[in-house]
Amino acid sequence: MKAQSSVFRQADALIPTALAVLYVLSGYVFGFYGILSDAISLNILGILLLAHAMVIAAYLIHEAAHYSVFKSKNHNRWFAEFCLWITGNSxxxxxxxxxxxxxxxxxxxxxxxxxxxxxxxxxxxxxxxxxxxxxxxxxxxxxxxxxxxxxxxxxxxxxxxxxxxxxxxxxxxxxxxxxxxxxxxxxxxxxxxxxxxxxxxxxxxxxxxxxxxxxxxxxxxxxxxxxxxNREFEEHNTYSNLLSVRYPWVNLLVLNFCYHNVHHDQQLQPWYRLPALHQAMYGRDYSQLLTFRHLIKSYHRYRVPRILNGDPINLPIKHNEGETFIGVDGxxxxxxx
Structure with missing residues (x-):
């Protein structure tokens, strides 16, 4: 445990970090195997694996940008540079x-x-x-x-x-x-x-x-x-866009990046702690929570207007659960x- 805590930012980071990296590497390798195959079914599976491996790698870059993976700045930088190659953003x-x-x-x-x-x-x-x-x-x-x-x-x-x-x-x-x-x-x-x-x-x-x-x-x-x-402005203009409220494990599909309010409040906390922290901080307070069911409608409806959109600050979003929240691109x- 001593050796582990001397490398990672958090003492409990070894297993979740290793699992995330293993998933990224496996998804990347088997994803390319799938798209190199002659079988259409493997092509489709390969596309999905590759895309999702890149998603998880991207959010690991986000973790490293906050130095929430390793204690050493250089270790976080090297880790992120590796993930940048996976995501094609090198x-x-x-x-x-x-x-x-x-x-x-x-x-x-x-x-x-x-x-x-x-x-x-x-x-x-x-x-x-x-x-x-x-x-x-x-x-x-x-x-x-x-x-x-x-x-x-x-x-x-x-x-x-x-x-x-x-x-x-x-x-x-x-x-x-x-x-x-x-x-x-x-x-x-x-x-x-x-x-x-x-x-x-x-x-x-x-x-x-x-x-x-x-x-x-x-x-x-x-x-x-x-x-x-100030911090009050930040909280009021930040939203957590959970893929699922009922089944928190679904949010692992985006490495819990959707727990955005708690991330802004505690930036050094790693991705695997965010669901519990969100529950402890907000409980059943959904004032800053937007759900997938509503956001997918907004994403579809405003996909063209969003290109030039810039939402005003302090927008009253919760009255319709974000369905008229256009959002911002880029x-x-x-x-x-």
Whole structure:
């Protein structure tokens, strides 16, 4: 126990962390085995396994960004860098991801280097293309956000240091998929399907967790605007979007990321403790809880309007359980721009 507690942030972290990592590795390996197969049934299973392995890996990155996995900053960084490769986000630098996400917490806002909404409005043809794809349930906006992680080092001078990493990762991934395509050409369209499914799950979990303002201050020092919002504001504008209230084990499908209020209150607490903490803190108080049944309706109904939407703060959401809560796109912690 002594050796364990000297490495992990929490003394009880070994088994849940090992199980989560084992699941990610197994899902990734068997997922690729499935999409490389000639059997359609295995192709479908492979897509689902790959997508879900990436989802869990992404939320392990989120844990590492809070240093809630290991005590050592370097151990958390190495762990997150490994998971970034699994999620296909290794173009991003962990330090950039962590910086953006921690600013989200301490500033109590969505902090970005630029707001994409005015850009889309200035380019109506591109906006129309995004709207058509989103109407067809293709997460085009998220794809664009991830593409910008690759492009921005060649556009913004302050991202210039990331160019070598982007080029190196691009070459490695192109070589990897070229090799797989020689074995089974269908990997070139089955993997993108898995990736789009992964992005859809991540986006669904993000869009309804906050009614925060967007500030284009990511590349700037924290200013006076970062101190305008207190803990009460944070709690009132943060929502827990549980997949299931009755069966908490279902929320493990997203590594308990849906227990968002308790996470914001106790950021160092690991994912496997959040259900019990949520119950202890809130019990039957559902004032900040939005349920899957209502949110899936909202996600469907507003999939196109959401592209340009920015919900006002202190929105009275609970009167209809979030069904008219449009939500916000483009706020993933994986896209550090």
């Amino acid at each position: 173009y991003s630098n962990f330090d950039d991801i962590q910086h953006k996400h921690i600013r989200h917490h301490i500033d109590r806002a969505d902090i970005v280097s630029f707001d994409f909404r005015p850009i889309l409005q200035r380019h109506p043809k591109f906006l129309k293309l995004i709207q058509i794809l989103e109407w067809a349930y293709i997460p085009a906006l998220e794809v664009w956000m991830h593409f910008l992680v690759i492009a921005l080092p060649f556009i913004k001078p302050n991202r210039k240091a990331r160019r070598l990493r982007v080029i190196s990762v691009l070459l490695l991934r192109i070589g990897f998929f070229a090799g797989l395509a020689m074995l089974a050409p269908q990997v070139l369209w089955l993997y993108p399907i898995a990736y789009l499914l992964f992005l859809t799950v991540m986006r669904f979990m993000d869009v309804h967790q906050h009614t925060y303002e967007v500030y284009e201050t990511l590349d700037l020092p924290r200013g006076a605007e970062s101190k305008l919002r 706020v993933s912690f994986l896209t550090a721009h």
